[in-house]
Amino acid sequence: MEDIVGLCKRRGFIFQSSEIYGGYNGFYDYGPLGVELRNNIKQAWWRDFVQRRDDMEGLDSTIIMHPKIWKASGHVDGFSDPMVDCKESKLRYRADQLFFAPVNVDGETIGYVSVVECIDQQEVAEKAAAEMKRKMAKQGELGPIVLKDYTESKPEEHAFIPSPATGKPGSLTEPREFKLMFETKVGPLADDSAVAYLRPETAQGIFANYKNIVDTGRVKIPFGIAQIGKAFRNEITPRNFIFRSREFEQMEIEYFISPNADWKALHREWIDTCTNWLVSIGLPREGITEDIHPEDKLAFYSRATTDLMFKFPHGEQELWGVACRSDYDLKQHQEHSGKSMTIFDEEAKEKYVPHVIEPSLGVDRTLLAVLSAAYTVDEVPNDKGKVEKRTVLKFNPKIAPVKAAIFPLLKNKPELVEVAQKLYKKLQRRWNVFYDASGAIGRRYRRQDEIGTPFGITIDFDTIEKDGTVTLRDRDTCEQRRVTEDELVKFLEEQIDG
Numbered sequence: 256m257e258d259i260v261g262l263c264k265r266r267g268f269i270f271q272s273s274e275i276y277g278g279y280n281g282f283y284d285y286g287p288l289g290v291e292l293r294n295n296i297k298q299a300w301w302r303d304f305v306q307r308r309d310d311m312e313g314l315d316s317t318i319i320m321h322p323k324i325w326k327a328s329g330h331v332d333g334f335s336d337p338m339v340d341c342k343e344s345k346l347r348y349r350a351d352q353l354f355f356a357p358v359n360v361d362g363e364t365i366g367y368v369s370v371v372e373c374i375d376q377q378e379v380a381e382k383a384a385a386e387m388k389r390k391m392a393k394q395g396e397l398g399p400i401v402l403k404d405y406t407e408s409k410p411e412e413h414a415f416i417p418s419p420a421t422g423k424p425g426s427l428t429e430p431r432e433f434k435l436m437f438e439t440k441v442g443p444l445a446d447d448s449a450v451a452y453l454r455p456e457t458a459q460g461i462f463a464n465y466k467n468i469v470d471t472g473r474v475k476i477p478f479g480i481a482q483i484g485k486a487f488r489n490e491i492t493p494r495n496f497i498f499r500s501r502e503f504e505q506m507e508i509e510y511f512i513s514p515n516a517d518w519k520a521l522h523r524e525w526i527d528t529c530t531n532w533l534v535s536i537g538l539p540r541e542g543i544t545e546d547i548h549p550e551d552k553l554a555f556y557s558r559a560t561t562d563l564m565f566k567f568p569h570g571e572q573e574l575w576g577v578a579c580r581s582d583y584d585l586k587q588h589q590e591h592s593g594k595s596m597t598i599f600d601e602e603a604k605e606k607y608v609p610h611v612i613e614p615s616l617g618v619d620r621t622l623l624a625v626l627s628a629a630y631t632v633d634e635v636p637n638d639k640g641k642v643e644k645r646t647v648l649k650f651n652p653k654i655a656p657v658k659a660a661i662f663p664l665l666k667n668k669p670e671l672v673e674v675a676q677k678l679y680k681k682l683q684r685r686w687n688v689f690y691d692a693s694g695a696i697g698r699r700y701r702r703q704d705e706i707g708t709p710f711g712i713t714i715d716f717d718t719i720e721k722d723g724t725v726t727l728r729d730r731d732t733c734e735q736r737r738v739t740e741d742e743l744v745k746f747l748e749e750q751i752d753g
């Protein structure tokens with residue numbers, strides 16, 4: 256993760272927000288390359304899930320909506336995370352990310368260890384337990400360390416569980432609910448009636464507009480409404496770079512189906528479609544797994560939820576949630592707004608409130624997954640044939656921030672520069688391409704490898720003196736071949752626009 260964070264800063268992908276004031280925890284800014292990558296991910300999603308489907312409508316609803324929406328959806332009363340504070344260090348933890356275990360020696364509990372959720376939490380806890388046994392000079396066999404999260408702790412255990420910050424037992428508070436929605440005030444009055452919320456998910460904007468789209472569009476069941484937009488959550492512990500932040504973006508679909516539909520089959524179809532899409536933008540299929548939520552842990556409105564998990568640098572974590580949300584949200588809005596949310600199903604000749612399948616994906620998490628999958632350090636020969644290490648981002652050309660770099664072999668040969676500039680201007684009309692004339696050609700290649708530019712195009716003397724062909728270099732294999740301008744454009748079209 257450190258290498259990725261370092262590269263992102265050095266090459267202008269992602270910066271900590273408000274860095275000149277020491278940074279602002281949980282907020283990130285996207286620099287010149289980051290914004291291109293981000294836009295490309297969003298465009299690929301929009302194209303594949305909205306424009307290339309006949310059963311999907313797009314939407315862009317507001318971030319601040321009528322507060323009654325959040326009452327109806329259950330967010331005002333229930334959208335919170337369990338939190339504990341360390342009274343000594345003043346650090347705050349999400350209770351479900353704070354793990355503890357009793358330390359048993361020959362069956363006797365000699366104390367407790369605690370650890371904040373991390374990729375090697377089991378090892379950390381086991382080491383701490385062995386250290387405790389050693390310090391207390393206990394003879395006997397150390398029992399297995401079985402970690403549980405703090406929400407599963409019993410009140411009588413609290414006095415013995417140490418704070419991960421200080422290692423001292425008894426300094427953690429009881430878990431309490433911490434509300435995740437950011438509040439603001441709308442209008443000239445600053446009293447409670449002015450309280451509004453920054454949306455914590457884009458989904459409710461879809462439910463709130465469902466009736467508008469049914470009434471104005473020509474949709475028929477099953478159909479979906481898709482939206483990309485910012486969401487805000489006052490996360491207790493934003494961490495792991497852009498994985499969990501307080502301002503992030505979601506790409507969400509509410510797919511409306513008949514209550515009588517084979518929802519299990521449709522759910523499966525959506526899980527497969529989502530997995531295939533992740534693979535299509537460059538994630539390795541073997542890095543994606545499914546986490547099926549057990550029935551007893553489902554939210555009360557959910558019939559089934561499967562998370563697509565990805566092997567991030569900090570561990571295997573949720574990337575995309577695919578939930579069957581029943582008719583809960585529409586029924587809630589029907590009740591709270593007094594507006595009917597029914598639809599007439601022409602085929603079945605019946606009227607009902609549809610159920611939904613909800614694939615919900617974070618833009619920032621996708622970007623982190625794409626960066627992690629692309630980040631590679633390999634060895635390639637330099638200009639002089641000497642093998643050296645290089646850092647390369649192996650982005651799929653569809654989402655690469657810069658699609659191709661155009662190099663005149665020498666910058667002081669006007670005839671090379673003129674042809675290179677002409678080609679650059681031509682390609683720039685269609686794609687984000689880069690022109691670079693300075694430095695040895697090998698170094699220019701490396702600079703582009705590091706930001707993931709898939710193709711290098713060099714204009715050399717053969718181009719101007721012989722047949723007009725250019726050298727096309729592949730970022731991953733470093734192989735070069737000569738192509739005509741027509742062949743080049745066709746190739747780029749296939750690779751980038753697919």
Ligand code: GAP
Pocket residue numbers: 455456457458488490497498499500501503504505507573574575576613615616617618619620
């Ligand atoms: N409408 C359903 C919903 O919002 P969620 O599981 O809370 O469900 C969906 O969020 C997706 O949004 C997650 O799978 C993740 O990709 C992204 N996401 C959620 N919270 C996030 C955060 N704090 N930072 C970045 N991405 C987040």
